[in-house]
Amino acid sequence: MLKVLLKKQLTEIFRGHYYDAKKNTGRSRSAVIGRFIAYFAVMGGVLGGCFTLLSSFLCPPLAAAGAGWLFYAIMGMIAVILGAFGSVFSTYSTLYLAKDNDLLLSMPIPVQDIMISRLLSVYLMGLLYSGTVMVPAFLVAGARGMGPAGAVGGFLLWILISIFVLVLSCLLGFGVAKASLKLKNKSITRAAFALVFIAAYYLIYFRAQIVLRELIDRVSAGGVTVSGPAWILYGFGRAGEGRPLPLLLCAAVVLVLFFVTWTVLKRTFLDIATASGATGKAVYRERRTEQKSVARTLLSREFARFTGSSNYILNSGMGSILLIVLGVVLLIKGGAVIDVMSSMFTGGAASADPASVGAAAVIMCAVICLAAAVNDTAAPSVSLEGNTLWLVKSLPVTTMQILTAKLKMQMILTGIPALFCAVCAVVRLQIGPAEKVLFVVVCALNVCMHALWCLIMGLSRTNLNWTHEIVVIKQSLNVFLAMLGGWICALVLGGGFMLIGRIVGTAVYLALAAAVCVVLSLILFSWIRTRGVKIFDAL
Amino acid sequence: MLRIEHLTKRFGDHTAVDDLSLHIARGEIYGFIGHNGAGKTTTLRSVAGIQQFDAGEVLIGGTSIAADPLACKRRMAYIPDNPDLYDYMTGIKYLNFIADVFGVNADVRQARIRDYAARFSLTDDLAQPIAAYSHGMKQKLAIISAWLHEPELILMDEPFVGLDPKASHLLKEMMRELCDRGGAIFFSTHVLEVAEKLCDKVAIIKQGRLIRSGTMDEVKGDASLEEVFLELEGD
Known part of the structure; x- marks a missing residue:
């Protein structure tokens, strides 16, 4: 039975690889294999490539200095962060909100089998994301300095990290589920709950970073005295080196944590999954509602969908919070940040020349674009229509009006905080008025271009038959590509300055960037108006 | 009010609706019956402008749904089976x-x-x-x-499923009121007793093809609609 459920769950996660929605048929075996290779090549090639470089840079000197544990402590922490990013917000909806929960519960299937199959997808995401860090780490460790023991230890550490990430995900999922049963405005509450969790999580992470820095300093000074909370990281790193005792201790801690979490989930699953969550009936009071235009109505519908789903808010709208925080940080500490960035271009000299300040401005502009690219509401918005697609298609509205509403939502959600952030930055930057205006314009145009790109990704790879929304919000390739596209643009903006910016000057470079954004946006918009509309009509 | 002319819709090699023609006048409640997978929902979705079709024409009050979907949709409403x-x-x-x-x-x-x-x-x-x-x-x-x-035209796919008896009765009243005001209703149903009592005209579809249509008397004669339907389905 479990095998059947696991197969169903895996098919659901990788549905796009097996099924061609455009032709309404299954894909050929060779196409399936090809798509899997491409998927893992993108994950392994892009993310894995970065971490292979990092590992190659860190591992040999640390291993030679007898501090291989420090290498694994650093890589392990990154793996936990990335693994949690991949799975931590999926547990609640995957476990408790799956559309087929009632169906499966009505069948003669042990409840724990349903739970295991559900958690498998959460686990796999954590495993995949943490693997992009840990697989290169243990391969590099094995090949360059730590030998087979280091490689085997690193591999086992990866497995333990993936279980630890699952425990973190389950704890948040359980907390959110319990809170949801009692509170109104569930989606907002869930999002707030998750944000508190993130804050606590990053607090611990930054604390661990401080400890790690202290350890690095000690290693640099030739000593390896470890005390206090540093022991945790030290033990963690030692486990990665393949030392039996730390490995056993780490395994014991992780497995005990997992066992306790599993027991709690198992005891409460049925109650939570089948609870109505009723919190008292809202009283209807008739009141006059002003008539809205069609465009405003469709935009309101998009916002209602966004605010009605904590998954959507957390996975597609975090960039807004990031931009606001970044803006406030720039306002308060902007001077110091700009000085540091400028000094990077002057080789550490105290007084920065205008060219270096200009370079710092472009890099800051790229950072804002990078943060803005975290928002991708338009990418899953087409798939999110799901079973309700009939509704909007039966209404007297044009396809372009529907798509425009999706674009507008992302532009508003991202554009306002991005502009705030950009204004905060230009207040602090010592650049000319034209450069300041261009800085803000480039940020704004980049937001528009990314929204268009996200919508194209959403239209290109639509999945209307999901069993829980997290599949299309988080686990689909189009969402990954949508974000990746935005990040690449931001990196090209920053990197391009190093190539031509210093020759043409900051103002000209920003003007060129703005022009490129306009041209690309027009091309993308034209695609949506022609091919995009046809694709949506054929859904 | 609604003219469906030679409507054809294919899904790959499968022809879901095959050269279907139906005319529904103002004031008529038109029933659409057929076995599961006969093509009722596909027809209704095509008429509602939700689904594109491969051949034929759908005219709402003389306006083509393919040429001016917005004008057509403003005049009608659609209720799906689910x-x-x-x-x-x-x-x-x-x-x-x-x-x-x-x-x-x-x-x-x-x-x-x-x-x-x-x-x-x-x-x-x-x-x-x-x-x-x-x-x-x-x-x-x-x-x-x-x-x-x-709306002047309402399309409904199995509208009575899930309704309690009171709501079901109310819906029938509302359907009649709308048609008495000059509107038209085209709906699919498996409840043949309801179709027999409520509809002015009925169409029976089998494997995407229209096999009989007309007024209730023309379709069923002296037999019950159920008998006629089962007989036609058995052919």
């Missing part, structure tokens, strides 16, 4: 959303919502999220939203 509505909205927000799209002004919509919600005993639940509605309540909400802009 009322998947926006779970993230409350009942009242959903009704206001529909009213806004159809341009129903504030005073008129307020009066209509009050009237229809009271008739279906849904007033107290309008502030609830649709996610908390039962299947029947969603069906009632879908019906109210369909009637909200007073």
